[in-house]
Amino acid sequence: MEYLIASGVGLMxxxxxxxxxxxxxxxxxxxxxxLSYAVNLFIFASGRVVIGLPPILTKGAxxxxxxxxxxxxxxxxxxxxxxxxxIVMMALGAFLETGHDRIDTNDGKNDGEGAGD
Amino acid sequence: xxxxxxxxxxxxAVLGALIVLAMRNDLLLQRVFGLxxxxxxxxxxxxxFRAALLYPPEVYLLGNWPAPFGIxxxxxxxxxxxxxLTMVLALFVQLYAIGTGWDAQGRHFHALFQFQLMGLSGxxxxxxLFNLFVFFEVLLIASYGLMIHGGGRDxxxxxxxxxxxxxxxxxxxxxxxxxxxxxxxTLNMADLAVKVALxxxxxxxxLRVGAMLLLLVFALKGALVPLQFWLPGTYAVAPGPVAxxxxxxxxxxxxxxxxxxxxxxxxxxxxxxxxxxxxLLPAALxxxxxxxxxxxxxxxxxxxxxxxxxxxxxxxxxxxxxxxPQATAAALYYLLHSTFATAILFLLADxxxxxxxxxxxxxxxxxxxxxxxxxxxxxxxxxxxxxLPPLSGFVGKLLILQAAxxxxxxxxxxxxxxxxxxxxxxxxAGSTLFWKAHATLxxxxxxPPATAALPLVAVFGLTGCLVALTVFAGPVLRVLDATxxxxxxxxxxxxANALPAQD
Numbered sequence: 001m002e003y004l005i006a007s008g009v010g011l012m013x014x015x016x017x018x019x020x021x022x023x024x025x026x027x028x029x030x031x032x033x034x035l036s037y038a039v040n041l042f043i044f045a046s047g048r049v050v051i052g053l054p055p056i057l058t059k060g061a062x063x064x065x066x067x068x069x070x071x072x073x074x075x076x077x078x079x080x081x082x083x084x085x086x087i088v089m090m091a092l093g094a095f096l097e098t099g100h101d102r103i104d105t106n107d108g109k110n111d112g113e114g115a116g117d
Numbered sequence: 118x119x120x121x122x123x124x125x126x127x128x129x130a131v132l133g134a135l136i137v138l139a140m141r142n143d144l145l146l147q148r149v150f151g152l153x154x155x156x157x158x159x160x161x162x163x164x165x166f167r168a169a170l171l172y173p174p175e176v177y178l179l180g181n182w183p184a185p186f187g188i189x190x191x192x193x194x195x196x197x198x199x200x201x202l203t204m205v206l207a208l209f210v211q212l213y214a215i216g217t218g219w220d221a222q223g224r225h226f227h228a229l230f231q232f233q234l235m236g237l238s239g240x241x242x243x244x245x246l247f248n249l250f251v252f253f254e255v256l257l258i259a260s261y262g263l264m265i266h267g268g269g270r271d272x273x274x275x276x277x278x279x280x281x282x283x284x285x286x287x288x289x290x291x292x293x294x295x296x297x298x299x300x301x302x303t304l305n306m307a308d309l310a311v312k313v314a315l316x317x318x319x320x321x322x323x324l325r326v327g328a329m330l331l332l333l334v335f336a337l338k339g340a341l342v343p344l345q346f347w348l349p350g351t352y353a354v355a356p357g358p359v360a361x362x363x364x365x366x367x368x369x370x371x372x373x374x375x376x377x378x379x380x381x382x383x384x385x386x387x388x389x390x391x392x393x394x395x396x397l398l399p400a401a402l403x404x405x406x407x408x409x410x411x412x413x414x415x416x417x418x419x420x421x422x423x424x425x426x427x428x429x430x431x432x433x434x435x436x437x438x439x440x441x442p443q444a445t446a447a448a449l450y451y452l453l454h455s456t457f458a459t460a461i462l463f464l465l466a467d468x469x470x471x472x473x474x475x476x477x478x479x480x481x482x483x484x485x486x487x488x489x490x491x492x493x494x495x496x497x498x499x500x501x502x503x504x505l506p507p508l509s510g511f512v513g514k515l516l517i518l519q520a521a522x523x524x525x526x527x528x529x530x531x532x533x534x535x536x537x538x539x540x541x542x543x544x545x546a547g548s549t550l551f552w553k554a555h556a557t558l559x560x561x562x563x564x565p566p567a568t569a570a571l572p573l574v575a576v577f578g579l580t581g582c583l584v585a586l587t588v589f590a591g592p593v594l595r596v597l598d599a600t601x602x603x604x605x606x607x608x609x610x611x612x613a614n615a616l617p618a619q620d
Contacts, residue, residue, distance in 0.1 A: 020281065020285065025277060029281075035285070035288045036284075042291070042295050043294070043298075046296070046298050047298075069295075072247060083254070083258065083284055083287070087281060090277050090280060091277050093265075094273035094274045094276070097270040097273055098270050098273075
């Protein structure tokens with residue numbers, strides 16, 4: 001179980017890092033999504049991996065699983081979902097304005113002036 | 118005083134939502150409500166600051182859950198100082214945005230502005246590490262909207278990079294938090310401070326990893342080398358008033374470093390030791406050098422100011438990295454000063470851009486309307502940011518040099534040499550922008566249209582803050598000394614949380 005989770009986090013992080021180093025926006029967004037999945041699993045595991053135990057202590061329970069990390073994961077999922085939506089919209093806007101989705105901003109000029117006026 | 122602590126978070130949240138829902142088609146109403154909100158927030162911040170000076174740190178239990186279980190807000194001198202700084206800056210920036218009509222160039226400027234203020238004050242006030250992450254996200258998501266305000270190709274593309282960068286930063290933040298939580302079992306800052314000091318040696322390696330990952334996140338926010346390269350591209354294309362407001366965003370990174378590495382992972386903790394300062398100091402010095410070189414080589418005024426902002430973050434982190442009360446007080450003074458100075462220069466860059474259509478420094482162009490006035494303001498801002506007397510930059514750098522006497526061999530030459538480079542860069546830019554402009558004038562063109570007074574009022578107001586910071590350097594420093602002393606004696610801060618006894 002631990003090996004499965006650990007290698008899952010590791011694989012997703014590796015794939016995510018590989019993808020965010022690509023030159024186009026779309027793989028970068030996919031990479032960010034993979035990274036957020038990896039971190040969600042990681043947070044979940046930071047409350048220790050246990051099976052079949054209740055999150056709230058009751059009389060006669062053998063132990064409990066940490067409920068806080070589950071709340072943290074929930075928060076992290078909501079936030080990363082919102083952020084993904086934002087970056088998709090912005091990348092779409094940038095693609096429609098420029099006609100390509102390369103991530104480097106350098107096409108002939110790099111002085112970054114006269115933006116949008 | 119109890120419930121006032123949450124006002125800087127709740128008021129902008131409600132106001133922002135109200136502006137989106139009820140007045141999204143009426144710019145005048147948005148302006149009135151937005152500005153009124155910021156004025157009230159400044160008043161509240163002043164009252165909180167006064168309370169923080171008079172009374173020991175105060176805790177605010179969200180949902181009335183006791184300290185290590187619920188989320189807490191903490192009001193201490195550092196938090197109150199930074200909330201006050203944010204609100205004063207925001208007030209002038211908002212006046213500027215209204216005066217120049219920037220807020221009319223896209224939708225929802227005032228709503229996003231309020232959400233930005235909510236995120237900033239939340240990040241300063243929170244006493245919970247995970248809540249700090251949440252407020253980071255709040256202020257970031259508002260900043261994404263503000264950054265691309267007004268639209269345009271360059272801005273959108275720079276915006277995508279900025280968002281992607283910060284999403285990676287958020288992921289790192291979560292990895293760090295999970296690592297720290299898995300070792301200590303808590304995320305309340307005061308509780309962490311207690312638990313970290315008592316940690317068994319076996320867990321120290323993981324904790325160190327967590328502390329280092331957190332430093333990486335804060336370095337990304339604070340534009341510390343090697344994570345500074347997002348800043349020039351972002352700030353240079355962001356709308357002028359937004360870039361000026363972002364002057365306090367990098368300071369969030371600096372604040373977080375000060376808070377976390379004096380309270381939770383102080384150099385006295387056996388698990389951490391001098392590790393953080395050892396990493397931070399060289400990085401800060403390299404940041405300073407890179408910023409100064411960027412000031413020399415920048416092609417537009419906005420990029421020049423962005424690099425000057427990087428250099429000022431380098432100076433600030435140099436002072437923070439020393440981790441002594443004296444150096445931290447100097448760092449806080451420099452933090453106040455550099456926020457105002459950077460904001461002034463970003464606003465000036467926007468004024469020049471609006472009058473001339475370009476902020477290029479590569480060639481001299483005809484003079485702009487009110488050129489003399491802008492030149493004088495640029496002169497003041499440049500003097501302040503480069504650290505020449507008589508303005509507060511000089512006082513700030515002097516304090517930092519004094520605090521770094523023990524490391525004089527490394528710190529002094531870098532700070533002094535980069536100051537010289539920045540003076541040269543600013544002088545070259547100023548002469549191209551304002552001085553040589555007169556030589557290009559063969560026939561006086563048509564008289565430029567009259568310009569609004571409000572933007573200049575805003576810039577003058579910020580300059581007034583700098584002058585006040587210089588004139589009242591003595592009283593300000595006394596307050597900052599007390600603030601820094603609090604940071605290195607965190608017992609009252611921890612006691613305010615009323616943690617249950619350790620088992």
